[in-house]
Amino acid sequence: MISCRGASWLSSQSLDRPLTKLESVLLKAHLLFCDGCRRYDRQLKWLRRHANDLGHFLDDESATLPPLPESARQRIAEAIHKESN
Amino acid sequence: MTALLILFAANFPGFEGAMATDEVERTNPELWVERHGDYLYRYALFRLRDPTTAEEMVQETFIAALRNRAGFSGHSSERTWLVGILKHKVLDHLRRIYREKAAFGETDADEALRTDFNWFGLWAASPGQWAMDPEQALEQKEFWELLHDCLRTLPAKTADAYALREIDGLDAEEVCKVLHISPNNLWVRLHRARMALRQCLEIKWESKSVRKEPG
Numbered sequence: 682m683i684s685c686r687g688a689s690w691l692s693s694q695s696l697d698r699p700l701t702k703l704e705s706v707l708l709k710a711h712l713l714f715c716d717g718c719r720r721y722d723r724q725l726k727w728l729r730r731h732a733n734d735l736g737h738f739l740d741d742e743s744a745t746l747p748p749l750p751e752s753a754r755q756r757i758a759e760a761i762h763k764e765s766n
Numbered sequence: 767m768t769a770l771l772i773l774f775a776a777n778f779p780g781f782e783g784a785m786a787t788d789e790v791e792r793t794n795p796e797l798w799v800e801r802h803g804d805y806l807y808r809y810a811l812f813r814l815r816d817p818t819t820a821e822e823m824v825q826e827t828f829i830a831a832l833r834n835r836a837g838f839s840g841h842s843s844e845r846t847w848l849v850g851i852l853k854h855k856v857l858d859h860l861r862r863i864y865r866e867k868a869a870f871g872e873t874d875a876d877e878a879l880r881t882d883f884n885w886f887g888l889w890a891a892s893p894g895q896w897a898m899d900p901e902q903a904l905e906q907k908e909f910w911e912l913l914h915d916c917l918r919t920l921p922a923k924t925a926d927a928y929a930l931r932e933i934d935g936l937d938a939e940e941v942c943k944v945l946h947i948s949p950n951n952l953w954v955r956l957h958r959a960r961m962a963l964r965q966c967l968e969i970k971w972e973s974k975s976v977r978k979e980p981g
Binding site: 684685689690693694697698716717718720721727729731732733735737738739745747750753754757758760762764765 | 795796798799803804805806807808809811812813817821824825828829832833849882883886887888889892893894895896906907909910911913914931932933935938949952953956957960961963964967
């Protein structure tokens with residue numbers, strides 16, 4: 682048997698490399714009996730599914746990240762102007 | 767479908783060329799800051815979490831785009847093309863800073879120990895149920911805002927590892943190359959990041975939904 686500490690490590694590992702047969706069996710057995718680790722495993726997978734669409738979030742006009750500051754805007758516009766001439 | 771289009775285009779020599787010239791003329795650098803400045807800045811800010819660096823990245827992106835305007839094929843939108851360049855700039859930036867850190871022999875040992883588990887290896891605080899429904903657009907926006915806040919609470923190298931792997935979707939091997947670390951090192955960082963982010967999101971979510979309750 683493995684502890685919650687070990688199970689959470691394997692849940693994370695399963696997202697980055699294939700688990701060995703033994704690891705996979707140990708994790709599955711633990712998840713069968715542990716609500717907390719089962720939720721943890723599900724939530725990590727959920728995060729993976731939803732954290733890969735930054736572009737979509739930024740397309741949203743109401744997204745609350747700040748705009749490019751005015752000073753930088755001018756400086757960059759000048760740099761572009763200089764470079765294109 | 768793509769194959770059909772290629773066949774179709776192949777039957778009209780000069781078809782692709784004509785389209786490309788047209789697009790190059792349509793991409794006007796004097797309008798870039800106005801059209802794409804905010805978007806690129808927000809992207810860089812989310813990925814690197816530092817306003818000054820984000821500004822630099824936007825400027826470098828535009829200058830690189832200017833020098834490589836012939837590379838804009840017109841097959842994608844101007845925005846997609848610029849974001850592609852920005853992504854490369856962000857990777858270059860991370861490669862540079864982590865190469866320096868590796869050269870100075872910085873290790874992960876100094877990082878504070880997290881106390882997610884008790885002596886018996888059981889959860890100190892068991893993960894709670896999430897009520898979030900990300901299929902709703904409004905909640906999706908909330909999720910990204912919370913994720914941004916939570917990423918900023920992590921040590922930079924942990925947050926960068928997470929963002930490269932999960933947000934950019936690079937495979938583990940590529941992330942190791944950018945950060946100049948071993949796979950084992952990366953796994954530890956990702957484990958820490960996931961553990962901390964999960965907890966942070968849960969706490970922030972809860973406090974948000976409590977505030978939303980009427981009365």
